[in-house]
Amino acid sequence: MPINPVFLNGKWLSIDQAMISPLDRGFLFADGCYEVIPIYNQKVFRLSDHLQRLEYSLQSLGIDSGYSNKDWVELFSHLVKQTDDKNYKSYIYLQITRGVESKRDHIVKEAIVPTVFCYAENTATLNDLPEAISVTLQEDIRWHRGDIKAISLLGSVLARRQAMDEGYDDCIFYRDNEIVESSSSNLFIVEGGVVKTPPLSNWLLGGITRLVLLELLEKYRIPFSVEPISVEQLHHASEIWLSSSIKELIPVRQIDGQLISNGEMGEVLKKIWDCWRQYIHSYSENQIESKLT
Numbered sequence: 001m002p003i004n005p006v007f008l009n010g011k012w013l014s015i016d017q018a019m020i021s022p023l024d025r026g027f028l029f030a031d032g033c034y035e036v037i038p039i040y041n042q043k044v045f046r047l048s049d050h051l052q053r054l055e056y057s058l059q060s061l062g063i064d065s066g067y068s069n070k071d072w073v074e075l076f077s078h079l080v081k082q083t084d085d086k087n088y089k090s091y092i093y094l095q096i097t098r099g100v101e102s103k104r105d106h107i108v109k110e111a112i113v114p115t116v117f118c119y120a121e122n123t124a125t126l127n128d129l130p131e132a133i134s135v136t137l138q139e140d141i142r143w144h145r146g147d148i149k150a151i152s153l154l155g156s157v158l159a160r161r162q163a164m165d166e167g168y169d170d171c172i173f174y175r176d177n178e179i180v181e182s183s184s185s186n187l188f189i190v191e192g193g194v195v196k197t198p199p200l201s202n203w204l205l206g207g208i209t210r211l212v213l214l215e216l217l218e219k220y221r222i223p224f225s226v227e228p229i230s231v232e233q234l235h236h237a238s239e240i241w242l243s244s245s246i247k248e249l250i251p252v253r254q255i256d257g258q259l260i261s262n263g264e265m266g267e268v269l270k271k272i273w274d275c276w277r278q279y280i281h282s283y284s285e286n287q288i289e290s291k292l293t
């Protein structure tokens with residue numbers, strides 16, 4: 001649940017009072033983008049990476065938010081203070097749409113001010129790896145610009161619902177026999193002892209968790225490769241996991257009913273989980289990135 005008050009267009013309001021016009025282009029056309037930024041121990045996680053991705057999304061959509069990095073930092077500092085100091089993990093949700101127009105029209109003919117909505121939420125701390133999930137493979141029905149963190153998530157919503165209706169927890173998308181990502185996370189496999197993840201492209205989101213994991217693989221000299229992964233490779237992988245800001249790392253135990261490493265937790269993932277937890281703890285104790293201006 002969002003912590004009150006939430007931020008909407010320069011005002012701090014209770015969530016019940018935060019209203020937007022039905023002529024907002026976010027509502028009419030899903031014309032906007034968003035960010036989800038973890039907070040550990042009241043420190044914003046990898047702020048500059050999240051701000052860089054936000055800027056990339058805004059630029060790709062041609063939206064000028066009117067906010068500088070300094071403005072975002074000031075806003076996030078307020079949100080951080082709202083979080084429970086005894087709750088180790090929280091996150092910031094930020095959504096920016098092109099704004100409210102006077103008449104519904106695909107083409108924006110007038111100068112409009114973007115709508116900015118932002119709040120913080122406390123979440124459960126993940127001390128142990130989340131329970132392993134079952135997934136199904138689905139052809140990627142989403143659009144060609146998965147690299148933009150756009151609010152138009154209908155493709156993912158429908159795919160996830162279909163997966164759940166069929167008794168799976170989530171789905172993994174493929175295109176032309178190549179693995180892309182999951183409905184709301186990136187994907188890693190282990191093949192022949194080497195950790196592999198698909199390269200960034202217009203089809204998938206450049207996850208910040210993925211980025212940190214690649215840094216950790218490098219730092220701890222765990223063999224890895226960023227390369228295209230085929231559907232066959234996925235089926236033969238000895239380990240598979242998903243990565244995202246909210247869920248961190250999620251082991252996959254089954255694909256379309258086929259068990260991965262006999263449904264057991266893989267050794268490589270165990271090691272990476274330890275490196276990840278260590279990184280998160282030292283980050284939340286030492287870093288001062290939330291002071292970025």
Ligand SMILES: Cc1ncc(COP(=O)(O)O)c(C=O)c1O
Pocket residue numbers: 036181182183184185186204205206207208209210243244245246
């Ligand atoms: C489609 C998709 N891919 C990957 C990710 C992982 O990104 P991050 O690690 O920055 O949360 C997300 C997160 O929401 C996502 O929606």
